[in-house]
Amino acid sequence: MIRTRAVRWRRGVVFALPGLWVLGVVVWELLSPRGQAVQLLAAAPAIACAGTGRRQCVAAAGACAILALVPLGSAGRADAGMRVGTCCAILAVAAAGCAVTVRRRRLLRELERAREVAATAQSVVLRPLPPRLDGITVAGGHLSVSEGALVGGDLYEALATPYGVRIVMGDVRGHGLTAISTVAAVLGSFREAAHDEPDLADVLRRLDRALQRHLCERARTEGRAGPGGEAERWLGEDFVTLLLLEVCPDGVVTALNCGHPWPYRLACPAGDGDGVGARAAAVGRGDPLPPLGLFPLPPELPVARLTRLLPGDALVLHTDGAEDARDAAGAFFPLARVLGDAAGGAPIVPSRVIDRVQAALLRHTGGRLTDDIALLVLSNDRRRAAEHGPRPCLVRSGRPRR
Known part of the structure; x- marks a missing residue:
């Protein structure tokens, strides 16, 4: 008024x-x-x-x-x-x-x-996420460093497949409108491969091949192809960090990581309603694979088991722009602490976590972002069976196709 x-x-x-x-x-x-x-x-x-x-x-x-x-x-x-x-x-x-x-x-x-x-084209590339996927409540958010752009160099998608809920979170080198074509190529491949490939490792191989084709075509279009027609893509000029997840029916989360930050797990303490905030802890162990586009994938891709997402718990995926955001004094953004405060007590509402974290990021940086920031929150709203739990999801290791 x-x-x-x-x-x-x-x-x-x-x-x-x-x-x-x-x-x-x-x-x-x-x-x-x-x-x-x-x-x-x-x-x-x-x-x-x-x-x-x-x-x-x-x-x-x-x-x-x-x-x-x-x-x-x-x-x-x-x-x-x-x-x-x-x-x-x-x-x-x-x-x-x-x-x-x-x-x-x-x-x-x-x-x-x-x-x-x-806006229409960008909403097709980074389309709105469904609020619920097979008992998993989903919410995503994106902050672009380019004024007027809804999509930058960050990408995310979540799909309900016959093999579980599969999620991809990635960060393309660069930001703004120049990175949208690469984002579209990776997301388009994921939306097909996630439904077609039973093994998570084979999904990653499909994404790698799609990225290679896209980079070669773009190099030829821009006149950067080599004398033999092969694009100069092995110079490390273009790459994508990628985190590929699969949430099984029993809540087990498996992952393949290509140079991307590991996610955080939000868990509310026992005794709902006591005013105690959620605890945020990073999950993931071991060194990730190199980003896609830098080197060929190794012959064996062991899928890592990250954690088990119990009913009421949440998983937060993010790009490195969230942790690397600085204020005027040069202090980094305290993502883990802010996640716990943003989640509050049970139940954890993903959309509320996204809104609060984005607001805290803008306050911390004074609205002056230096990199695109993407956030994705998954909350397990599934209820346990009375006696027999859901069928477990096996951790699979990918094998190269012949």
Whole structure:
């Protein structure tokens, strides 16, 4: 309500400003013994065009042109030529102002259409996540360092497949609109491979092959291919860090990590409602594989068992922009502590965690992000069976295809 009143007040001031300017010039002309203020009437149409639009510009120009021809005071009666010249200047300013206003409105319409097309395209690339997947509550959020971009160099997706809920979180080298094509290539491959491949390792191999094809095609398009037609992709110029997860029906989380930060597990302490916040602990052990695009994948890809997500627990995936965000003093963002505070007590609501962490990130950095930041929260809302638990999910090791 207060904001609406402020907007209305500003619009009223802008609308009245040309009239106040004309009134001030007329009063000055009448009170001044020399009467040299009439030339200032030429500014009124320009003020009207800049503040409101073409109609008020034309109205202000007509009123000012008439006032310029009407002699006001003794000095005005003595210099009719100056008043005719001022009238012509007012009409010229009004014509130029109308032309600029028409062009500005056309450019604004084109900009709005371009924004609609970009928003639609970006929502297809990084489409909204379903709120629930096979008993897993899901929420994702993204902060782009590029102004006006909904998608940058970060990517995430979650799918319910016959083999469990599969999730990918990645970070493409670079950010902004230049990285969207790589994001689209990786996500497009994941959306197919996650349903087709029984082994998580084979999903990763599909993603690696899709990335290689994309980088080669882009290198040829940009003229960076080698003499034999092979793209110069082994120079480490383009790569993607990737975390591939699978949540089995019994809550076991398995993963393959290619140079990406390990996730955090949020668990509420025993005794819901006691006001104690959730505990955030990093999960994952061992050295990750190199990022995709730097080196070929090894022949064996052992799938690691990260943790078991019990009912009520949550898993938080993030890109390195979250932990690397700094404030004005150079202090890093305390992601683990903020996650515990954002989750609060049971139950853990993923969308609430996303909103609170994003708000804390913007406060910490003062709104000046240096890298894209993506967050994905998965909460296990499944209920345990009375006696027999769900069928366990076997940890599989991928084998290269022949």
